[in-house]
Amino acid sequence: MNFKLTFFTSGMLLIILGVMMLFPAAIDYGNGHSNTSAFFISAFTALFFGGSLVLGNRGGFENFNIREGFLITTAGWFFMSLFSAIPLYFSDLDIRFIDALFETVSGITTTGSTVLSGLDDMSHGILLWRSIIQWIGGIGIIGFAIVFLPFLRIGGMQLFRTESSDKSEKLMPRATHIATSVFVAYVSLTSLFGLTYKVLGMNWFDAINHAMTTIATAGFSTHDASYGYFDSYALDMAATLFIMMAFIGILTFWLWHNSDYSLADSFRYAAFNISSVVSTCGYATTDYMQWGSFVMVFFLFATYLGACAGSTSGGLKIMRIVVCLKAVGETGGQAYISAWRVHRPLSGKTLER
Numbered sequence: 243m244n245f246k247l248t249f250f251t252s253g254m255l256l257i258i259l260g261v262m263m264l265f266p267a268a269i270d271y272g273n274g275h276s277n278t279s280a281f282f283i284s285a286f287t288a289l290f291f292g293g294s295l296v297l298g299n300r301g302g303f304e305n306f307n308i309r310e311g312f313l314i315t316t317a318g319w320f321f322m323s324l325f326s327a328i329p330l331y332f333s334d335l336d337i338r339f340i341d342a343l344f345e346t347v348s349g350i351t352t353t354g355s356t357v358l359s360g361l362d363d364m365s366h367g368i369l370l371w372r373s374i375i376q377w378i379g380g381i382g383i384i385g386f387a388i389v390f391l392p393f394l395r396i397g398g399m400q401l402f403r404t405e406s407s408d409k410s411e412k413l414m415p416r417a418t419h420i421a422t423s424v425f426v427a428y429v430s431l432t433s434l435f436g437l438t439y440k441v442l443g444m445n446w447f448d449a450i451n452h453a454m455t456t457i458a459t460a461g462f463s464t465h466d467a468s469y470g471y472f473d474s475y476a477l478d479m480a481a482t483l484f485i486m487m488a489f490i491g492i493l494t495f496w497l498w499h500n501s502d503y504s505l506a507d508s509f510r511y512a513a514f515n516i517s518s519v520v521s522t523c524g525y526a527t528t529d530y531m532q533w534g535s536f537v538m539v540f541f542l543f544a545t546y547l548g549a550c551a552g553s554t555s556g557g558l559k560i561m562r563i564v565v566c567l568k569a570v571g572e573t574g575g576q577a578y579i580s581a582w583r584v585h586r587p588l589s590g591k592t593l594e595r
Contacts, residue, residue, distance in 0.1 A: 461524020
């Protein structure tokens with residue numbers, strides 16, 4: 243196992259994380275908030291450890307195999323989640339480190355669960371940081387790795403496979419081409435979403451945050467009421483479309499009843515919340531727990547399905563379910579035939595029966 247490559251890659255990811263911490267630090271500094279120091283200290287810590295890992299593990303990357311790809315993937319998720327929790331822990335949130343770590347793991351993995359409340363009164367730096375870690379998690383930790391690994395003469399396609407578990411979906415032959423295409427599409431869509439949200443009524447801060455968490459199908463919001471805070475038909479429809487675009491898959495996109503709601507509102511709430519649940523995005527415009535037990539069972543089932551392979555959504559992914567069912571069907575059929583051949587009765591009459 244080439245541990246030097248694992249540490250080097252983790253160091254590069256920590257450097258990227260440290261640079262990203264400077265954005266919420268600047269926001270809080272501009273607002274005169276005390277959390278500025280927490281972000282600057284955390285950024286320095288991430289840059290120091292990341293730089294040390296990079297400088298101490300340069301060279302010797304010639305031999306690289308799929309086992310090391312899995313190790314890099316796991317180490318990347320671990321270190322990014324761990325260091326992302328530092329600014330939350332040292333901020334004015336007054337939470338335990340385990341709570342801060344839960345929040346960042348939820349964000350990096352785009353799960354969307356949160357232990358925080360009172361979002362409307364939090365500093366803009368904290369809210370932006372929550373959105374940034376979900377945006378990073380949406381593209382995938384390994385998405386960052388495949389950007390610079392080709393420059394080290396290392397094939398990044400193996401890492402993409404360990405991240406997506408889809409070896410047959412090699413849409414482009416070169417890892418650098420894949421990395422460039424994914425990032426261009428990801429950033430372009432994020433910009434499109436943010437601009438649309440702004441035009442439809444959000445302020446710039448809410449628009450940017452929700453654009454990042456929409457493209458990542460992640461669900462962190464800047465308000466306790468989540469997306470329902472805006473109470474806008476146009477924003478609901480736009481977010482529904484954007485969530486669908488996100489769970490189709492970045493690569494694919496790049497290529498090319500019982501309620502008092504009106505009919506229009508019923509369609510609006512159903513389309514938005516079902517899309518959010520199926521994609522595991524997590525936004526909510528209404529309390530769908532009141533829609534009845536059938537809807538709850540349907541939502542639970544839909545959450546496990548997920549969306550398309552290679553997307554930022556959670557769940558098992560449709561393609562994996564299809565492959566699993568085919569494998570089970572073929573294996574089960576072969577096992578039945580083998581068992582019948584071994585235990586077939588001697589009587590022709592019984593055999594015919």
